[in-house]
Amino acid sequence: xxxxxxxxxxxxxxxxxAAQAADTAAEAVAGRILAAGLVRLGxxxxxxxxxxxxxxxxxxxxxxxxxxxxARSFMLERGFSNVHLExxxxxxxxxxxxxxxxLHIRGGGKRMPLAVCALGGSIATPKGGVTADVVEVxxxxxxxxxxxxxxxxxxxxxRPMDPRLLNTFQAYEGAVDQRSRGAIEAxxxxxxxxxxxxxxxxxxxxxxxxxMGYVDGVKKIPAAAISTRDAGVLSALVARGAxxxxxxxxxxxxxxxxVSANVVGEITGETSPRDVIVIGGHLDAWDKGTGANDDGAGxxxxxxxxxxxxxxxxxxxxxxxxxxxxxxENGLRGGRAYPLDxxxxxxxxxxxxxxxxxGFAPRGFYVDADSTVRARIARWIPALEHAGAGRFFxxxxxxxxSPMVAAGIPGFGLNPENQRYFDYHHxxxxxxxxxxxxxxxxxxxxxxxxxWLVSEEGI
Amino acid sequence: xxxxxxxxxxxxxxxxxAAQAADTAAEAVAGRILAAGLVRLGxxxxxxxxxxxxxxxxxxxxxxxxxxxxARSFMLERGFSNVHLExxxxxxxxxxxxxxxxLHIRGGGKRMPLAVCALGGSIATPKGGVTADVVEVxxxxxxxxxxxxxxxxxxxxxRPMDPRLLNTFQAYEGAVDQRSRGAIEAxxxxxxxxxxxxxxxxxxxxxxxxxMGYVDGVKKIPAAAISTRDAGVLSALVARGAxxxxxxxxxxxxxxxxVSANVVGEITGETSPRDVIVIGGHLDAWDKGTGANDDGAGxxxxxxxxxxxxxxxxxxxxxxxxxxxxxxENGLRGGRAYPLDxxxxxxxxxxxxxxxxxGFAPRGFYVDADSTVRARIARWIPALEHAGAGRFFxxxxxxxxSPMVAAGIPGFGLNPENQRYFDYHHxxxxxxxxxxxxxxxxxxxxxxxxxWLVSEEGI
Numbered sequence: 043x044x045x046x047x048x049x050x051x052x053x054x055x056x057x058x059x060a061a062q063a064a065d066t067a068a069e070a071v072a073g074r075i076l077a078a079g080l081v082r083l084g085x086x087x088x089x090x091x092x093x094x095x096x097x098x099x100x101x102x103x104x105x106x107x108x109x110x111x112x113a114r115s116f117m118l119e120r121g122f123s124n125v126h127l128e129x130x131x132x133x134x135x136x137x138x139x140x141x142x143x144x145l146h147i148r149g150g151g152k153r154m155p156l157a158v159c160a161l162g163g164s165i166a167t168p169k170g171g172v173t174a175d176v177v178e179v180x181x182x183x184x185x186x187x188x189x190x191x192x193x194x195x196x197x198x199x200x201r202p203m204d205p206r207l208l209n210t211f212q213a214y215e216g217a218v219d220q221r222s223r224g225a226i227e228a229x230x231x232x233x234x235x236x237x238x239x240x241x242x243x244x245x246x247x248x249x250x251x252x253x254m255g256y257v258d259g260v261k262k263i264p265a266a267a268i269s270t271r272d273a274g275v276l277s278a279l280v281a282r283g284a285x286x287x288x289x290x291x292x293x294x295x296x297x298x299x300x301v302s303a304n305v306v307g308e309i310t311g312e313t314s315p316r317d318v319i320v321i322g323g324h325l326d327a328w329d330k331g332t333g334a335n336d337d338g339a340g341x342x343x344x345x346x347x348x349x350x351x352x353x354x355x356x357x358x359x360x361x362x363x364x365x366x367x368x369x370x371e372n373g374l375r376g377g378r379a380y381p382l383d384x385x386x387x388x389x390x391x392x393x394x395x396x397x398x399x400x401g402f403a404p405r406g407f408y409v410d411a412d413s414t415v416r417a418r419i420a421r422w423i424p425a426l427e428h429a430g431a432g433r434f435f436x437x438x439x440x441x442x443x444s445p446m447v448a449a450g451i452p453g454f455g456l457n458p459e460n461q462r463y464f465d466y467h468h469x470x471x472x473x474x475x476x477x478x479x480x481x482x483x484x485x486x487x488x489x490x491x492x493x494w495l496v497s498e499e500g501i
Numbered sequence: 502x503x504x505x506x507x508x509x510x511x512x513x514x515x516x517x518x519a520a521q522a523a524d525t526a527a528e529a530v531a532g533r534i535l536a537a538g539l540v541r542l543g544x545x546x547x548x549x550x551x552x553x554x555x556x557x558x559x560x561x562x563x564x565x566x567x568x569x570x571x572a573r574s575f576m577l578e579r580g581f582s583n584v585h586l587e588x589x590x591x592x593x594x595x596x597x598x599x600x601x602x603x604l605h606i607r608g609g610g611k612r613m614p615l616a617v618c619a620l621g622g623s624i625a626t627p628k629g630g631v632t633a634d635v636v637e638v639x640x641x642x643x644x645x646x647x648x649x650x651x652x653x654x655x656x657x658x659x660r661p662m663d664p665r666l667l668n669t670f671q672a673y674e675g676a677v678d679q680r681s682r683g684a685i686e687a688x689x690x691x692x693x694x695x696x697x698x699x700x701x702x703x704x705x706x707x708x709x710x711x712x713m714g715y716v717d718g719v720k721k722i723p724a725a726a727i728s729t730r731d732a733g734v735l736s737a738l739v740a741r742g743a744x745x746x747x748x749x750x751x752x753x754x755x756x757x758x759x760v761s762a763n764v765v766g767e768i769t770g771e772t773s774p775r776d777v778i779v780i781g782g783h784l785d786a787w788d789k790g791t792g793a794n795d796d797g798a799g800x801x802x803x804x805x806x807x808x809x810x811x812x813x814x815x816x817x818x819x820x821x822x823x824x825x826x827x828x829x830e831n832g833l834r835g836g837r838a839y840p841l842d843x844x845x846x847x848x849x850x851x852x853x854x855x856x857x858x859x860g861f862a863p864r865g866f867y868v869d870a871d872s873t874v875r876a877r878i879a880r881w882i883p884a885l886e887h888a889g890a891g892r893f894f895x896x897x898x899x900x901x902x903s904p905m906v907a908a909g910i911p912g913f914g915l916n917p918e919n920q921r922y923f924d925y926h927h928x929x930x931x932x933x934x935x936x937x938x939x940x941x942x943x944x945x946x947x948x949x950x951x952x953w954l955v956s957e958e959g960i
Binding site (some may be wrong): 080428484 | 535536539540542664665666667702862864887888889918920921924937939940943
């Protein structure tokens with residue numbers, strides 16, 4: 043973190059030089075956007091509706107169709123221009139009705155239920171489940187070293203997210219290889235299934251799903267997340283020298299690809315309508331909880347940001363566009379389709395913004411752009427500080443916009459306070475009451491200010 | 502906010518010059534403190550105990566006595582030095598069993614209950630309650646202008662906290678005169694009671710208590726907070742031209758002063774034991790909820806900060822002291838007693854820190870000190886950024902330490918994210934599950950880092 047933070051401070055310092063020629067116009071607009079947002083609190087109402095009417099909206103599901111329709115109607119009701127769907131073909135994985143596991147208590151024939159859920163993309167177990175001894179590991183390397191001793195076993199990945207890191211996303215990135223590649227490495231040594239410690243810093247009984255993968259040429263084996271509390275139970279047994287025996291039953295499956303859509307609407311630019319600033323979020327969510335923070339928040343913030351500008355009568359020079367991307371969670375097909383849509387040919391993208399890190403109080407933006415852009419945007423810090431979001435952090439912006447950013451468009455990822463994010467992420471706990479209406483709105487306000495400044499002043 | 506933020510940025514800028522001669526020793530210690538804190542998460546366990554064993558701990562109550570004993574035992578268990586109580590005489594107000602109100606529905610003889618609670622310091626109503634027509638006002642001035650038309654009425658103060666302000670404490674300060682002085686101004690024009698809109702930005706059914714006052718020569722009349730939702734009900738009736746009639750019943754009373762204590766413990770300085778850095782919180786809390794954020798958080802963070810340093814084997818040059826102040830809420834007697842205690846004569850205080858703004862993720866510190874100090878501390882920004890708390894904001898530090906700060910000692914008030922604070926403040930909602938263990942711990946970590954740097958490097 044240290045280098046990142048020092049760099050962030052230095053970026054802040056650059057701004058001070060520019061800020062001395064104070065951008066009073068920018069600050070005045072920022073103040074109006076903030077006041078309007080905090081009085082409206084419009085993002086939260088949409089979030090509640092999305093959670094109520096499309097709670098489960100994994101790509102290809104009926105819920106995803108409802109979410110597409112709802113997002114479109116949000117945009118139409120607010121008088122956005124050019125509201126339309128852009129076709130995306132998406133993978134379709136379904137959890138099915140059965141996902142359970144239990145620990146066999148040696149001796150008495152008793153069994154203890156374990157809190158598990160299928161990882162996204164997993165195959166089913168045979169109907170009677172997979173029953174095997176559990177081998178605990180802490181890394182993919184350790185599995186390779188097990189070799190043939192792993193044959194017939196359930197591999198239990200139990201390396202926690204590192205609690206010592208301030209940035210919980212960094213802790214997540216340091217542990218998530220177990221989930222994404224764990225089944226592949228386990229299958230290579232003959233394991234029959236994997237259990238993966240849930241990606242959360244909380245110790246509780248809630249399993250957290252998320253994407254996992256297979257590769258050609260390696261046998262597919264079923265994969266489930268286990269709650270951190272039950273991971274502790276298994277680990278304690280192993281530490282005591284027991285060899286826990288577990289039965290895992292999953293009925294997940296992958297169906298043929300489905301047709302879905304990115305949902306697009308905009309405020310068309312007054313002077314340069316073909317110059318576009320995108321504010322994005324992803325409309326799909328895992329089928330646990332209601333995807334309030336991941337990424338209902340980002341979707342409703344994008345719509346709210348445009349609607350604040352619209353209701354204030356602010357007519358941007360360039361087009362400011364809200365895009366609800368489909369299929370971030372298990373394919374990124376929406377993010378990949380967006381640059382390829384034929385509509386793009388007549389457009390020039392100026393900047394890509396996205397919020398996909400939860401609906402918490404914003405602190406600033408991750409900036410994925412060259413030093414010229416970074417120097418230029420530093421003058422906007424005082425304006426963004428109206429929303430408490432005046433810090434620019436170098437780093438990756440967000441997944442859906444990454445194909446455009448990779449093509450050279452400056453990318454901005456909203457960076458909210460992140461301590462609580464993984465308590466909820468991809469689990470039944472990700473529901474709107476975990477989101478504070480003012481904190482959520484401040485993210486929309488920050489995006490509206492930044493998009494407006496890019497539109498009016500260029501980048 | 503704008504000037505404050507620009508000033509904060511400028512303070513940050515000063516740091517960059519200093520930071521170029523990077524304080525690597527400071528950063529290394531900060532990293533150790535952070536890692537230790539985030540693994541221990543010791544503050545939250547103490548907070549749960551405090552909430553369970555001394556949930557209601559208003560000054561002079563049995564709960565306050567329990568809290569004193571518990572804080573002392575926390576310090577003794579952790580091997581702090583010179584653990585002792587410093588006597589404080591405190592006011593003793595008790596809510597009593599009755600606090601209710603209802604709205605008379607004209608015509609049918611029916612009545613609708615209103616969510617109210619006595620304001621701290623209020624007298625009781627007569628046994629059968631006070632029944633009167635309600636007059637809605639939005640300021641103390643407006644009451645003065647009512648003149649004799651207010652005689653015999655219940656004055657209903659309904660100016661909301663301004664939602665447009667980013668800083669919720671600023672919104673609170675802009676509304677709280679209605680609570681603190683409302684009964685005085687209403688009594689001057691002959692009103693028989695006051696209802697005050699709860700000091701919160703949330704719209705819900707929970708009344709929020711807090712201190713109110715009387716002055717000599719003006720009749721004392723009963724005062725209660727009303728939930729924001731029921732404030733809306735009354736206001737809608739007034740807007741419709743109705744004259745709502747309300748009965749208010751309170752049984753609150755003020756008993757003779759009681760003897761209580763500040764609780765003190767420390768890590769004695771190795772080279773300058775008489776030079777003291779205080780980390781404070783206030784141990785008393787309103788008798789609603791369990792005072793988790795106000796200010797259980799500040800108390801347990803102070804103890805945790807010392808305990809992290811101790812368990813890391815960091816032996817400070819100067820004494821670092823935890824002080825649990827008594828009676829912040831309705832008298833500040835503990836804060837006033839501290840400088841006067843005879844033990845102070847042999848001591849020199851170097852800096853006063855306090856956390857009294859909730860257990861949320863810290864962003865930095867309010868600094869109440871002269872420009873020399875502010876320039877000197879700027880070099881610690883990179884170290885404090887390890888806890889996400891590297892921003893210095895000019896402003897008042899915290900109430901309990903204000904008498905020492907007024908005497909010229911540099912004051913530091915932890916400044917956490919504040920959007921949610923007034924949702925819980927002084928109400929039944931202020932309970933530990935509103936506090937995230939990592940966010941709480943980060944406040945303790947920030948205080949430990951700052952106290953350590955003051956101790957080792959001077960200020």
